[in-house]
Structures are given as structure tokens and as C-alpha cells.
Amino acid sequence: MKRRIAAIGILGAFLSVISVGMAFAAEVTVADLIESPTAYAGQTVTVQGELIGDYGFRGNGFMWTQLDDDRYAESPVVEGGPLTGGNLGIGIQMPADLGEGLSPPGGYRLAGPIVRVTGVFKYHSQDRQGETYLDVEALEVVTEGRRIEEHPLPFVVVLGALLVLVAFWLHWSHRSPAALP
Amino acid sequence: MLIRPTVHDLRIIGFYLGRVFTIVAVAGLLPLTWATLGREWNPFGSFLLMIGVFAAIGALLIRICPGAERLDWSHGMVVVAVTWLVVPLIGAIPFALSGHYGSLLDAYFDAMSGLSTTGLSLVQDLDHLAPSLNFWRHLLHFLGGQGIVIAALVLFAGGGALTLYYGEARDDRVLPSVRSTARFIWAVALLHLVAGVLALGLAAWFVLGFTWERSLFHGLMIFFAGFDTGGFTPQSTSIGYYHSAWFELVAAVLMVAGAMSFGVHFALWWGGRKKLLANLETRTIVATFLVTMALTLFGLAAIGAYSNVAGLSRQGVFQILSAHTGTGFATVGPSELATWGGLAFGGLALAMALGGMASSTAGGVKALRVGLTVKAVANDVRDVLLPERAVVDQSYFQYQRHWLTSDLAKAAMTVSLLYVALFLIGAGVGMAYGVPLQDALFESVSAGASVGLSVGVTQPLMPTVLKLTYITQMWLGRLEFIAVFVLIGFLWSAVRGK
Amino acid sequence: MKGRAKRLGKAWLPNLEGGAISFAIEVVIVVLVGLIGFAIAALALWIF
Numbered sequence: 001m002k003r004r005i006a007a008i009g010i011l012g013a014f015l016s017v018i019s020v021g022m023a024f025a026a027e028v029t030v031a032d033l034i035e036s037p038t039a040y041a042g043q044t045v046t047v048q049g050e051l052i053g054d055y056g057f058r059g060n061g062f063m064w065t066q067l068d069d070d071r072y073a074e075s076p077v078v079e080g081g082p083l084t085g086g087n088l089g090i091g092i093q094m095p096a097d098l099g100e101g102l103s104p105p106g107g108y109r110l111a112g113p114i115v116r117v118t119g120v121f122k123y124h125s126q127d128r129q130g131e132t133y134l135d136v137e138a139l140e141v142v143t144e145g146r147r148i149e150e151h152p153l154p155f156v157v158v159l160g161a162l163l164v165l166v167a168f169w170l171h172w173s174h175r176s177p178a179a180l181p
Numbered sequence: 182m183l184i185r186p187t188v189h190d191l192r193i194i195g196f197y198l199g200r201v202f203t204i205v206a207v208a209g210l211l212p213l214t215w216a217t218l219g220r221e222w223n224p225f226g227s228f229l230l231m232i233g234v235f236a237a238i239g240a241l242l243i244r245i246c247p248g249a250e251r252l253d254w255s256h257g258m259v260v261v262a263v264t265w266l267v268v269p270l271i272g273a274i275p276f277a278l279s280g281h282y283g284s285l286l287d288a289y290f291d292a293m294s295g296l297s298t299t300g301l302s303l304v305q306d307l308d309h310l311a312p313s314l315n316f317w318r319h320l321l322h323f324l325g326g327q328g329i330v331i332a333a334l335v336l337f338a339g340g341g342a343l344t345l346y347y348g349e350a351r352d353d354r355v356l357p358s359v360r361s362t363a364r365f366i367w368a369v370a371l372l373h374l375v376a377g378v379l380a381l382g383l384a385a386w387f388v389l390g391f392t393w394e395r396s397l398f399h400g401l402m403i404f405f406a407g408f409d410t411g412g413f414t415p416q417s418t419s420i421g422y423y424h425s426a427w428f429e430l431v432a433a434v435l436m437v438a439g440a441m442s443f444g445v446h447f448a449l450w451w452g453g454r455k456k457l458l459a460n461l462e463t464r465t466i467v468a469t470f471l472v473t474m475a476l477t478l479f480g481l482a483a484i485g486a487y488s489n490v491a492g493l494s495r496q497g498v499f500q501i502l503s504a505h506t507g508t509g510f511a512t513v514g515p516s517e518l519a520t521w522g523g524l525a526f527g528g529l530a531l532a533m534a535l536g537g538m539a540s541s542t543a544g545g546v547k548a549l550r551v552g553l554t555v556k557a558v559a560n561d562v563r564d565v566l567l568p569e570r571a572v573v574d575q576s577y578f579q580y581q582r583h584w585l586t587s588d589l590a591k592a593a594m595t596v597s598l599l600y601v602a603l604f605l606i607g608a609g610v611g612m613a614y615g616v617p618l619q620d621a622l623f624e625s626v627s628a629g630a631s632v633g634l635s636v637g638v639t640q641p642l643m644p645t646v647l648k649l650t651y652i653t654q655m656w657l658g659r660l661e662f663i664a665v666f667v668l669i670g671f672l673w674s675a676v677r678g679k
Numbered sequence: 680m681k682g683r684a685k686r687l688g689k690a691w692l693p694n695l696e697g698g699a700i701s702f703a704i705e706v707v708i709v710v711l712v713g714l715i716g717f718a719i720a721a722l723a724l725w726i727f
Contacts, residue, residue: 124492160230
């Protein structure tokens with residue numbers, strides 16, 4: 001009984017230390033990490049953004065992907081969202097089990113899951129030959145990924161088809177080449 | 182007295198331009214098919230429109246300019262210059278309609294960057310771009326890269342005082358005809374396509390853990406951008422996206438292959454490999470590469486960018502390879518690259534400016550010219566230093582012994598100086614808009630030497646004049662000035678001639 | 680050279696062996712570059 005209480009006590013203390021540590025994780029944006037990498041190097045940070053591209057399950061217990069925290073996650077271009085410059089992304093590595101069950105990563109007509117990740121910001125990491133990435137320890141899904149609809153432009157298709165027909169006509173209507181003066 | 186070009190001249194040029202546009206229209210079927218299979222209907226429509234415009238204009242030109250006459254050198258130059266100006270214009274239609282570009286100029290910028298195998302980009306939200314549009318970006322690299330190699334060998338060779346190949350420096354003599362030359366170039370591209378896509382795809386599948394479809398996609402895109410030393414990548418973080426030394430290794434092999442001249446590929450393929458080491462061009466590029474690599478690595482060590490040897494060598498070597506081959510792949514972001522100052526900046530900028538081998542898809546001054554210039558200057562210096570009766574060896578070795586005539590030396594030096602002027606003018610325009618000197622110079626060299634590495638100057642909000650400047654630099658730099666000068670001369674004499 | 684060129688004009692086609700060798704040489708070049716770069720990097724870090 002005493003041992004059980006002691007075990008619970010130790011576990012509780014351990015968990016509080018971790019959650020306090022995570023509570024102290026600085027809330028940053030990718031832009032912050034890009035602008036002042038040395039300030040955050042080696043620190044535990046929390047970033048929120050959309051997972052895009054690919055989920056690379058590398059078979060060594062880890063999964064790699066990229067997190068973009070630009071405006072495009074909330075207002076996709078395809079849905080008429082504003083253009084706000086290039087993507088702002090950072091590579092992230094996470095334990096493979098955290099990555100399982102996530103909705104597909106963002107891409108064309110696909111908004112990836114918006115997640116909050118907490119992990120250590122590795123800048124010019126020595127064990128990965130100078131790579132910069134976020135070594136994620138905790139992940140929380142904020143918004144599930146979703147499909148996005150695109151609105152086709154029929155006028156463009158019609159005009160294109162017409163021009164192709166014109167081209168064919170120009171090529172084949174004219175059997176004998178005109179003699180040059 | 183300027184002689185006005187005749188209708189006959191216009192007809193020849195028109196006919197061949199018509200042919201070029203028709204070929205590009207056919208090439209456009211590839212992204213169209215991709216869009217169809219992927220049910221990407223917006224891109225589908227824009228590709229159809231682009232194909233329609235290319236096909237219609239091409240057909241019209243062929244119709245009103247009939248007869249396949251032999252292409253004169255100056256006609257060929259005009260065709261090349263107009264091709265690299267107009268194809269990106271029409272080729273930008275899918276970009277402009279995608280919604281991923283802030284303006285028509287931005288779309289044209291990317292299309293020019295694609296066709297000139299530069300790789301600077303104004304695309305916004307690349308990570309959500311339709312795969313077929315991404316494919317078209319990379320296919321432009323392939324068309325432009327293969328196209329420029331053929332144009333360089335067929336047209337840039339011979340005739341005109343400013344061509345590199347004035348007189349005897351041509352290395353296209355290894356195959357007896359233009360046709361067999363072009364066929365061999367395609368064979369080399371095909372070999373690297375198969376081997377490269379396989380290697381990259383397998384790396385993506387086994388090492389990175391991507392799905393097989395995405396592995397193939399990334400493999401194909403990176404092949405086009407690497408082998409044609411372009412530099413576009415399907416995701417926003419360039420090669421850094423893959424976080425894999427293996428992937429970088431395969432990409433590096435393709436970059437090196439892309440920066441090698443046609444003559445080198447031929448020798449590697451068919452034998453005569455040992456002789457390559459005696460070539461002036463080979464020795465020049467090995468020397469400049471080692472020097473710029475050393476400068477970059479020392480510079481990075483001096484600023485303390487990387488604290489261990491593995492990190493310094495992996496990041497430093499990849500970037501310098503990317504710079505010297507004119508590819509433009511990056512494993513560090515633009516804002517970080519901007520911090521690579523001092524010696525590292527010097528090494529990278531010099532590597533970009535010097536460029537790859539002649540008649541390859543790499544840009545820059547080019548190794549053969551650099552070698553000829555250095556040799557010519559060295560000869561002149563020795564002439565002065567040595568007593569009058571001493572004979573200075575005025576020859577150089579490039580597949581065989583050639584005379585380094587003063588005409589050849591002048592041609593090499595003139596074009597080298599034109600590149601330097603181009604880089605400086607581009608830097609000047611950047612600085613006029615408040616860009617710091619180092620960044621302005623870096624970006625200008627990147628644009629003019631068709632590299633594509635960026636320190637962040639190239640972005641959608643940059644001034645219009647600066648966008649136009651880089652577009653012009655990409656055009657002039659890709660065509661090694663001559664074709665553009667011939668076009669300008671042609672237009673001038675059309676207006677002022679009698 | 681003339682005869683070889685003539686022969687090649689017809690038989691430029693896949694000399695797969697040559698192609699494989701050329702690709703292998705390209706790989707060797709990159710590996711060499713990496714090794715030399717590693718050595719220079721080591722020297723650079725030792726100095727600085």
C-alpha cells in the first residue's frame with residue numbers, strides 16, 4: 001500500500017514537472033524561428049500550423065513532415081484566400097505513434113490537419129549533420145484536415161479547345177503550300 | 182550602311198519559330214495529361230488554353246512562312262532569342278490562371294526562370310500548388326535545359342566574333358551531324374532520367390518513408406530540376422524539405438551530371454576518359470571548384486555557422502555544389518543563406534558567377550571561357566616577363582591542341598566582361614531599391630548566371646523594376662548575350678535599314 | 680577518328696555499358712568531392 005502511494009506520488013510529481021516544463025515552452029511562430037534561430041536553439045517551443053506535403057515514416061520509430069504556419073491553412077488560395085507571400089515552414093520529426101491516424105498532409109485541394117506541436121528546436125543539429133528542425137515530443141490536433149473545392153473556369157476550356165481547333169484547321173485545310181514569290 | 186532584313190529573312194525566322202511553338206504545344210500535352218489523370222480541372226483548362234495559343238500561333242506562322250529552308254546562323258540566333266522571350270510568355274498562362282501568383286509579371290518571371298533553368302521563384306503557397314502545375318514548372322527546366330544545349334552546339338558554335346566557339350574551340354565535332362548530336366543529348370538525358378528517378382524514388386521510398394506515388398513524384402521533379410541545373414523544387418523548403426543526406430547525394434550526382442558539357446558526357450560514355458583530365462575546361466573547373474569550396478568552408482567555419490565537421494561539410498559542400506553547377510538547390514533557407522557573409526559569400530558568389538561547363542545547362546561565365554581568359558592573361562604576362570627571344574606556348578588543350586589566338590582570347594574575355602557587367606548592373610538596381618550590397622550582388626549573380634539560390638531579395642513584394650531586371654538578366658545570361666544582340670541588331674536594322 | 684565518327688553516326692544508340700560507366704564516374708566524382716570537402720571542413724574547424 002505504502003509502495004503504491006509512493007509510486008503514485010512519484011508519478012504525479014514527474015507529470016507535474018513535465019507539464020510545467022511544457023507550460024514554459026515558448027509559444028513561437030515559424031517566422032520567429034527563422035529570424036532568430038540562435039535565440040531558440042535547444043529550447044522547447046510550441047508552434048501551431050498545418051502539416052503539409054508528406055508523412056515520412058522512416059522505420060526508425062520516427063516520422064518526418066513539414067509544418068507551415070502561414071495564412072494558407074485557414075484561407076486556402078483555391079477557395080479565394082488572399083496571397084500572403086511564400087510558405088513559412090519548418091521540418092518536424094516526431095515519434096511515429098504521434099503521427100499515426102493524422103488526416104492526410106496538406107496539398108492541392110487538401111487542407112492538412114492544423115496541429116499544436118511542442119518540442120525542442122534543433123538548430124544546426126550536431127547529430128543530424130547541421131540540419132535545422134523541430135524535434136516534437138507532443139502533438140495536439142486543433143483542426144482536422146479537410147478537402148477543398150476548386151471552382152473551374154469553363155470559359156478557359158472553351159477558348160483553349162477553340163484555339164486548338166483553329167490550329168488543326170490551319171495545318172490541314174491547306175494541302176498545297178503557296179508558292180513563294 | 183544597315184541593310185534592312187527582307188521578307189525572306191522574316192519568313193525563315195517565322196517558319197522556325199512556328200516549329201518551336203508547335204513543339205512546345207505538343208510538350209504541353211504532358212501536363213495536360215497529368216491534370217486529366219489527377220482530375221485537376223482548373224489546371225487542365227489553363228493547359229488547354231496554353232496549348233491552344235502555342236498551337237494556333239505556331240500553325241499560323243508555319244502557314245504564312247512556308248518552306249523549310251536552311252537556317253542561317255543569324256536567323257537561328259533570332260529564333261533562339263525570341264523563343265526564350267515568347268515561350269515563357271505563353272507558358273506563363275497556367276501560372277497566371279492558378280491564383281498562386283500576385284501578378285502576370287510574377288507568372289512570367291517564374292516561366293522565364295523555368296525555361297532559363299534559373300530557379301528563382303515568385304510563386305506563393307507552393308505547398309498547395311496542383312501537382313500538374315508543379316510538373317509544368319519542372320518541365321520548363323527540362324525543355325529549356327535540353328533546348329539550350331542543342332542551341333549552343335548547333336547555333337552558338339561558329340560564326341560571329343563573340344561566340345565562345347569561334348574558330349577551333351568547338352567540342353561538337355565528335356559527332357558528324359547535328360541530328361546525331363541532338364540524338365546523343367537525348368540519350369544522355371534519358372539515361373539520367375531513368376537512373377536518376379529510380380535512385381531518387383528509391384531513396385524517397387526506403388529512406389524517407391514516402392508513399393510510392395509521392396516518391397515517384399518527388400523523384401521526377403528533382404530529376405528535372407537537378408539534371409537541368411534548374412533549381413525549382415515541389416515544396417517550399419527546397420531540398421531541405423527531405424532532411425536526408427542520401428537524397429542530397431543523389432541530387433548532387435544529377436547536378437554534377439547537368440553541369441558537365443556534352444563533350445564530357447560523350448567521352449565518359451564512349452571512351453577517351455583519361456584525356457578529359459588534360460582538358461583546359463576540366464582543369465579550370467576543378468581548380469575553381471576546389472578554391473570556392475575552400476573559401477566557403479573556411480568562411481562558414483570563421484563565422485561559426487556549424488560546430489562539427491559533419492555539419493559543416495554536408496551543408497557547405499551541398500550549397501557550393503549547387504552554386505557552382507548553377508542548380509540552385511538549397512538545404513538552408515534564404516534568410517539563413519543571407520547570413521553566410523564574408524569568405525563564405527565570396528566563395529558562393531564566385532562559384533555562381535564562374536559557372537559550369539560550356540554547352541551544358543549550367544550558366545555563368547563558363548569554365549572554358551574562364552580557362553581561356555586566365556591562360557590568355559598568363560601568356561601576356563609571361564610575354565612581358567620573359568626575354569624577347571623566348572617563345573611562349575600559345576596553345577591550349579581541349580580534346581586536342583588548339584591555338585589560343587588573340588581573336589579567341591578576345592572573344593572569351595569580352596563575354597566574361599559582359600557577364601561581370603550584367604552582375605554589377607543587376608546589383609546596382611537592387612541597391613537603388615535599398616537592398617544591401619552583399620544581398621543585391623548575390624541575387625544579381627544568381628539571376629544572371631541562371632543559378633537560383635536566393636538570399637531573400639526575390640519575393641512577390643519586390644519592386645517591379647527589380648523583377649524586370651532579373652527577368653532580363655535571366656534572358657541575357659541564359660543566351661550568353663550573343664543571341665540577344667543579334668536580335669537587337671536585327672530589329673534595329675529593320676527599323677533603320679535601307 | 681573519321682571512321683569512328685562515321686560508325687558512331689549510325690550506332691550512337693544505347694551503349695549501355697558506357698552509360699553505366701559514365702553514371703558511376705559521376706557518383707565517384709560526388710563522393711570524392713564530399714571527401715575532399717570533409718577534409719577541408721576539418722581543417723577549417725581546426726583553424727577557427
